Amino acid sequence: MSSHDTYDTTGPRDVASKTQQARMGDVDDRFNSRLRELFGSTPFILTKFDAFLNWARSASMFVLQFGIACCSIEMMGTYMPGHDLDRFGTGVPRASPRQADLLIVPGTIVSKFGPRMKRLYDQMPEPKFVVGMGSCTISGGPFQEGYNVVKGAEEIIPVDIHVPGCPPRPEALIYGIRKLQDRVQHGESAPVTVKPYELEEFGDLDRDEVVRELANDIDEETLVMRYNWGDSP
Amino acid sequence: MSLEAPHEDPLARTDDRESLESILGDHAIGWEEHVNAQGVVIRPDEVQSSLRALRDEGGFDHLSSVTAQEYADRYESIYHLSKYDDRTQEVSVVVPTAKEEPVSQSADAVYRTADWHEREAYDLVGIEYEDHPDLRRILLPETWQGHPLGLDYDQDKPQLVSLSEHANPIAEHHHDEEGETMFLNIGPHHPATHGVLHLKTVLDGETVVDVDPDIGYLHRCEEQMCQQGTYRHQIMPYPDRWDYVSAGLLNEWSYARAIEDMADIEVPEYAQVVRTMGAELCRIAAHLISIGAFALDVVGDFTVTFQYAWQDREDVLNILEDLTGQRMMFNYFRLGGVVWDLPEPREDFFESIRTFLDSFEGSVDEYHDLLTNNEIFQRRCIGTGHLDAETAKSYGCTGPVARGSGIDYDLRRDDPYGYYEELDWDVAVQDEGDNYARMLVRMQELEESAKIVDQCVDILEDWDEDDREIQSNVPRTLKPDADAEVYRAVEGAKGELGIYIRSDGSDKPARFKIRSPCFSNLQVLGEAANGEYVADLIATLGSIDVILGEVDR
Numbered sequence: 076m077s078s079h080d081t082y083d084t085t086g087p088r089d090v091a092s093k094t095q096q097a098r099m100g101d102v103d104d105r106f107n108s109r110l111r112e113l114f115g116s117t118p119f120i121l122t123k124f125d126a127f128l129n130w131a132r133s134a135s136m137f138v139l140q141f142g143i144a145c146c147s148i149e150m151m152g153t154y155m156p157g158h159d160l161d162r163f164g165t166g167v168p169r170a171s172p173r174q175a176d177l178l179i180v181p182g183t184i185v186s187k188f189g190p191r192m193k194r195l196y197d198q199m200p201e202p203k204f205v206v207g208m209g210s211c212t213i214s215g216g217p218f219q220e221g222y223n224v225v226k227g228a229e230e231i232i233p234v235d236i237h238v239p240g241c242p243p244r245p246e247a248l249i250y251g252i253r254k255l256q257d258r259v260q261h262g263e264s265a266p267v268t269v270k271p272y273e274l275e276e277f278g279d280l281d282r283d284e285v286v287r288e289l290a291n292d293i294d295e296e297t298l299v300m301r302y303n304w305g306d307s308p
Numbered sequence: 309m310s311l312e313a314p315h316e317d318p319l320a321r322t323d324d325r326e327s328l329e330s331i332l333g334d335h336a337i338g339w340e341e342h343v344n345a346q347g348v349v350i351r352p353d354e355v356q357s358s359l360r361a362l363r364d365e366g367g368f369d370h371l372s373s374v375t376a377q378e379y380a381d382r383y384e385s386i387y388h389l390s391k392y393d394d395r396t397q398e399v400s401v402v403v404p405t406a407k408e409e410p411v412s413q414s415a416d417a418v419y420r421t422a423d424w425h426e427r428e429a430y431d432l433v434g435i436e437y438e439d440h441p442d443l444r445r446i447l448l449p450e451t452w453q454g455h456p457l458g459l460d461y462d463q464d465k466p467q468l469v470s471l472s473e474h475a476n477p478i479a480e481h482h483h484d485e486e487g488e489t490m491f492l493n494i495g496p497h498h499p500a501t502h503g504v505l506h507l508k509t510v511l512d513g514e515t516v517v518d519v520d521p522d523i524g525y526l527h528r529c530e531e532q533m534c535q536q537g538t539y540r541h542q543i544m545p546y547p548d549r550w551d552y553v554s555a556g557l558l559n560e561w562s563y564a565r566a567i568e569d570m571a572d573i574e575v576p577e578y579a580q581v582v583r584t585m586g587a588e589l590c591r592i593a594a595h596l597i598s599i600g601a602f603a604l605d606v607v608g609d610f611t612v613t614f615q616y617a618w619q620d621r622e623d624v625l626n627i628l629e630d631l632t633g634q635r636m637m638f639n640y641f642r643l644g645g646v647v648w649d650l651p652e653p654r655e656d657f658f659e660s661i662r663t664f665l666d667s668f669e670g671s672v673d674e675y676h677d678l679l680t681n682n683e684i685f686q687r688r689c690i691g692t693g694h695l696d697a698e699t700a701k702s703y704g705c706t707g708p709v710a711r712g713s714g715i716d717y718d719l720r721r722d723d724p725y726g727y728y729e730e731l732d733w734d735v736a737v738q739d740e741g742d743n744y745a746r747m748l749v750r751m752q753e754l755e756e757s758a759k760i761v762d763q764c765v766d767i768l769e770d771w772d773e774d775d776r777e778i779q780s781n782v783p784r785t786l787k788p789d790a791d792a793e794v795y796r797a798v799e800g801a802k803g804e805l806g807i808y809i810r811s812d813g814s815d816k817p818a819r820f821k822i823r824s825p826c827f828s829n830l831q832v833l834g835e836a837a838n839g840e841y842v843a844d845l846i847a848t849l850g851s852i853d854v855i856l857g858e859v860d861r
Contacts, residue, residue: 145552155622156618188504217533289453293470
């Protein structure tokens with residue numbers, strides 16, 4: 076590799092520079108070095124390290140021990156002998172959200188539980204992933220028309236994988252988790268979604284009819300979640 | 309809470325109109341005919357004296373349920389009374405209140421179980437109860453606006469739910485120089501609460517001073533859903549989701565029984581045998597989870613008993629899947645029968661049940677070895693979580709919780725339905741009333757249920773091939789008579805699971821009320837746990853065995 080031409084025109088070099096372009100944009104010439112030219116693009120080692128981390132992450136996911144409704148029984152069935160989720164490296168449910176990186180939402184979310192689930196999700200360290208288990212976490216499922224039922228987990232937290240079913244069979248949950256592991260392994264992280272139901276301080280809310288009615292009961296600094304049922308799908 | 313003037317003969321019938329007239333005298337201002345019982349109308353300011361008379365003179369010691377509903381011109385609370393000694397004697401006490409000012413006297417002073425039932429009525433329908441010790445919302449968040457099962461409720465109205473720190477409710481009363489109490493939140497997300505239950509616990513050292521179960525984290529409007537569905541097909545899928553720990557068919561039976569009585573639908577005998585067999589398989593599965601989870605709570609036995617129990621349950625689920633086509637949410641019962649016959653080839657199906665039953669005998673012995681004969685388990689359970697029979701009756705406890713306190717009460721025998729009368733089995737009762745007794749009751753019920761399933765298989769094997777009628781003839785659109793009212797219960801996995809239905813002549817119920825056994829059983833937790841260690845509180849909660857889907861509905 077003595078001549079300049081050899082590594083300027085070959086295929087792989089070309090691909091590498093495109094990758095570099097995509098990742099870093101135009102790089103200032105002053106940062107170029109002989110070594111960088113040799114390796115093609117800077118993040119050569121770093122990329123591989125990312126890939127390694129992603130692989131490790133996907134192969135050992137700690138699930139939050141989180142039971143809500145019917146689906147949690149089927150989820151426990153998936154951990155148990157017979158289906159044994161641990162075969163795929165996700166069989167260690169953690170009782171604390173601070174030790175978990177995967178949240179399986181197994182069941183119907185109702186208004187009273189919404190803020191608590193949001194709090195649990197916020198307590199998990201990043202990167203964190205969410206699998207919505209069952210129809211209720213997709214749309215409210217069979218209870219969608221209920222006055223108290225949140226129309227899907229996505230209204231409160233971002234969800235990576237939806238597993239449909241009522242409840243999904245253990246095989247379906249395993250498939251969903253494998254899909255998530257695939258995504259994590261390839262570095263596709265959780266999409267950022269707009270969350271209409273945020274926890275905010277009561278004092279910060281608009282002074283509409285509901286807020287005025289509750290003004291005497293709720294402290295200004297209390298966290299509240301507002302449900303706009305009329306706007307729900 | 310002993311009976312002041314016990315009736316001479318507890319089995320003497322006092323549920324006919326004449327006896328009720330002589331007991332109630334002027335209290336009765338009207339009479340109604342309900343499908344299951346005589347209905348008597350009383351004034352809203354005479355609830356306590358009327359119910360006390362019915363309890364002490366009439367012997368009605370079991371307040372099964374309280375149904376609240378709104379009519380166009382009035383509100384109404386119905387107290388469904390019955391007797392622990394004879395479940396077939398029932399009376400419905402109807403308390404109408406004015407539309408403008410729905411205030412009625414609380415029954416809490418007579419039956420302790422009325423506390424939560426009336427809070428629920430206040431929360432969902434909006435009736436207020438005078439003299440109630442603690443009238444606040446129970447299922448919905450405290451900041452909720454409006455009463456959703458009222459007639460003019462606007463479901464699209466925005467709602468706010470707060471998330472604030474919980475305060476120690478009795479801090480001021482319990483503060484001396486030796487120390488102060490500590491407030492401890494257990495749940496709503498906690499492995500030992502078996503779901504989304506929140507226990508507001510106050511501790512003095514390690515001793516529980518006060519425990520207040522905060523429920524409603526899984527209130528998914530089951531009653532509203534059932535009121536929106538047609539009788540024939542749209543309601544049956546929901547019962548599976550009340551007690552979702554494999555008790556599906558038992559729950560379906562409660563709805564099937566209520567509506568079959570109301571609309572006068574016959575069920576063919578063959579279908580009754582199939583129902584009985586399926587229901588008892590469900591009971592085995594439900595009790596297995598209960599026992600496994602209890603072992604997990606008490607001896608921290610995640611690796612052995614818990615997983616053995618799940619493995620056995622998996623075998624039951626495979627049989628039920630062959631029968632119904634579904635693993636958990638069976639939707640197998642139909643009005644007047646079941647949806648389809650046993651799977652072909654029948655011999656293989658029977659063989660699979662027999663194989664399971666043969667191995668199950670050994671499994672039960674193994675659970676006894678691992679748990680009830682285990683010294684650690686015994687030391688955790690014997691003498692803890694004590695509940696005496698009088699308290700249990702006052703709180704309306706049923707199922708294994710009541711039978712563990714020496715109350716010989718089982719609807720399968722006391723108010724017979726299905727095919728249970730023809731079969732040979734026993735009701736498991738233990739007198740001690742502690743956690744160990746409740747666990748023993750469940751263990752025995754596993755064996756009794758296995759006995760019932762075994763007999764059903766024998767009967768089904770010999771059944772005449774030309775006489776396998778699985779469903780009677782039911783009209784495509786079922787419209788029961790207008791204003792018919794029925795309250796019927798079956799023995800679910802956790803106790804008496806009752807359904808109240810009022811018809812308005814259309815193909816959907818005007819009011820559908822679920823009496824959940826877990827709801828009443830959970831209410832007694834404080835009585836059983838106060839004064840004991842917090843570790844025993846967890847054991848007591850496990851042995852009461854609540855399923856939050858059924859508590860909150």
